[in-house]
Amino acid sequence: MTYVIGPPAPGKLYPSVEVALADLLRDGMRLMSGGFGLSGIAEACIDEIARRGPRDLTVISNNCGNQGQGLAVLLQKKLVRAVICSYVGGNPDLAEQYLAGTVAVELNPQGTFAERIRAGGAGLGGFFTPVGAGTVVAEGKESRMLDGKLQIFETPLRADLTIIRAQVADRFGNARFHRTARNFSPLMATAATETVLEADTLVDVGAIDPDDVHLPGIYVDRIVHVPRHRDVIEFRTTRPGSQP
């Protein structure tokens, strides 16, 4: 007997971020956004969320934008109620609204932040970590001596919607990222009810070798081909001369 499984039925590919996000945005939702600072962010999705303007968002992102750009636009439009992140430096919009008391900020050690998202996507109830033990991060958390080290219990993070960008994706959602643009994106894709991926390049199913897939398509719900990105560089550092 022979039988054929796949390729998967079409249905994940959307013509634009407007259409892909149309029925996914609502007030009070929890939004995860990949990227490190402004590098590797889902620019088209962020622009569309800013245009649509859902309010009272909880944003889960390492930086929540920077230098007035990226997710900082959502802050400027006063759409954000709370931010869960690891670093707010270089983000005056967040600092200002945090100090004014209009946005709640929950700071996490960066590795704890990443692992909480991983745990959220992996069906775990949380984990113990030595990072943050004895510090302000440990306040109100269960702690135990494990392996001779004081460790604190951290809970998983999940979201209603994750928005990420990849360098290349196929129609099933298998994706590859470029260089340090991977960061939190594949983790966040696992930890949300819906994941929307904007891909620089869209390829046929089978074009990405199975061994080269960074994010398996099981975690991606909607795909949009977004060939152009602004790719704002926060600090353009170079060395003198030219490439030998």
Add this chain to the structure above:
Amino acid sequence: MSWSREQMIRRAAAEVRPGMIVNLGIGMPTEVANEIAPGAGVMLQSENGLLGMGPYPYDEQVDPLLINAGKQTVTAVAGASTFDSAASFAMIRGGHVDLAILGGLEVAANGDLANWTVPGKLITGMGGAMDLAAGARRLLVLQSHASKDGKPKLVAKLTLPLTALGCVDRVITELGVFDPTGDGFRCVERAADVTEDQVRALTGAPVAF
């Protein structure tokens, strides 16, 4: 005479052994990279998902999606790898990074480190500082020995918010090299012409020479 910033950076680079995996913090520690001998087989780890970080790119090499933890454009050396943030911090937390060099605000005699925030100043967040401090196999701190008005930054007990407990192995300041010993510091090396009395006067805990 106390060490200059450049001398401190060179002294820190001397702690980097061939073949080590090293993570350099933002600021002065980043500059240690310039003093590591090429060919030493040292791989630099960048918390945002890069093992094998190279120097800044030539102008035409700039890639907006290849950056370091300070969001500066960088390059990747031959043999480099990229990975997600959970994998990156598994390396850091799991003790796979041989040496981390971080900036400091205060180090206590028991090895406690404060380097992420000062009460009353604009908060920036800890980023990866707590993970690196708690997880690196060996932690070297580069910082000034005392404030401008002479307040010690090597202390018996921290006055600033903790980054990680008992994590510091060695501190390099403009006065020399100091290892926390539990109830004080051992002076491993002194800058030329700096006296034991000068060190004692600017240190907030007992110093052994």
